[in-house]
Amino acid sequence: xxxxxxxxxxxxxxxxxxxxxxxxxxxxxxxxxxxxxxxxxxxxxxxxxxxxxxxxxxxxxxxxxxxxxxxxxxxxxxxxxxxxxxxxxxxxxxxxxxxxxxxxxxxxxxxxxxxxxxxxxxxxxxxxxxxxxxxxxxxxxxxxxxxxxxxxxxxxxxxxxxxxxxxxxxxxxxxxxxxxxxxxxxxxxxxxxxxxxxxxxxxxxx
Numbered sequence: 001x002x003x004x005x006x007x008x009x010x011x012x013x014x015x016x017x018x019x020x021x022x023x024x025x026x027x028x029x030x031x032x033x034x035x036x037x038x039x040x041x042x043x044x045x046x047x048x049x050x051x052x053x054x055x056x057x058x059x060x061x062x063x064x065x066x067x068x069x070x071x072x073x074x075x076x077x078x079x080x081x082x083x084x085x086x087x088x089x090x091x092x093x094x095x096x097x098x099x100x101x102x103x104x105x106x107x108x109x110x111x112x113x114x115x116x117x118x119x120x121x122x123x124x125x126x127x128x129x130x131x132x133x134x135x136x137x138x139x140x141x142x143x144x145x146x147x148x149x150x151x152x153x154x155x156x157x158x159x160x161x162x163x164x165x166x167x168x169x170x171x172x173x174x175x176x177x178x179x180x181x182x183x184x185x186x187x188x189x190x191x192x193x194x195x196x197x198x199x200x201x202x203x204x205x206x
Contacts, residue, residue, distance in 0.1 A: 004071075005046065006055025007032030008205040014068040014160040015056045016205065018075050020198040021083055021156060030206035031055055069098050069157060076153045083153045090147055094154040097146055101161035104132050105172075114173055126174065130181050133162075133171070137178075140185040144192065151193070159193035165203035169194040 004019060006012025007030045019026045034042045035055075049057045050066040057064060058071045065074055073095070076084035085091060113125050136158065139146065146154040162171045169190060170177060178187035193199070 001059075001061060002026035003029060003059040005029045005031050005049060005057040005059070008202050009164070009166050010055055011068045011164075012056035013164045013166070013202055014157065015058060015071040015075075016202050017156055017160050017165070017198050018072040018083075018153065020201060021196075022075060022079050022081050024075070024079060028205065032206070069102055072153060072157055073098065082150065083156065085147070085152065090152075093147055094152060094157070097154045098157040101158045104135075105129075106161055126176075129174075129176075130183070133178070133181075133183055133186060137183040137186040140189045144189065146189075151196070155189070155193055159190055163190060163194055165194070165199045165205075168203075 002019065002024055004012065004015055004026055006015070008016050009032065016028065031042050031046055034040050035046060035053075037043060043053075046055065046057070047053050049059070049064055052066065054066065056068055056071060057066045058074070060074075060078075065071055076094070084094070110125050110129065113121050116122075136146075143149065145151050146158065163169055167175065171190075178184075178190055
């Protein structure tokens with residue numbers, strides 16, 4: 001039995017998407033706003049599942065694993081699918097791009113600027129972000145998906161880092177439009193990813 005804890009309006013969306021794309025049966029426990037109350041039962045439950053107190057958490061037959069990318073890679077390794085190629089080098093590229101998304105895009109220093117009233121810092125951060133995204137744009141010049149002709153967990157992990165299902169194909173909290181910032185290959189790829197049925201379904205979840 002699979003259980004996924006965390007609202008789809010959070011980083012848990014990445015793992016909900018993976019469960020959907022893999023066609024797995026699972027129970028979704030959409031822990032969200034109620035976690036703000038440190039004395040609430042949902043907060044106590046989450047703290048018992050993850051010592052960091054963050055979602056998502058996946059429970060698989062009594063085994064607990066947290067961190068969205070770790071969950072997705074675990075699912076890929078454990079459930080046979082075209083999303084997870086058997087060839088080691090292809091799997092290596094899935095790891096590479098998944099970690100790239102975490103270290104180069106999902107950055108705490110960029111997130112902290114969100115809460116500052118500093119237009120100069122925001123401008124500098126946006127310039128850095130576009131330069132980083134151009135690396136992905138260039139890699140997509142000659143292929144529809146990150147590994148080639150087919151959608152894999154590399155695409156799911158990176159695309160869901162850039163744009164959660166509730167963000168309607170725009171890039172993170174800034175709602176950047178990839179085409180408007182001069183990244184046409186990334187724009188086409190992100191559109192293909194976010195128009196998948198899994199993205200549409202998860203956008204409607206709690």
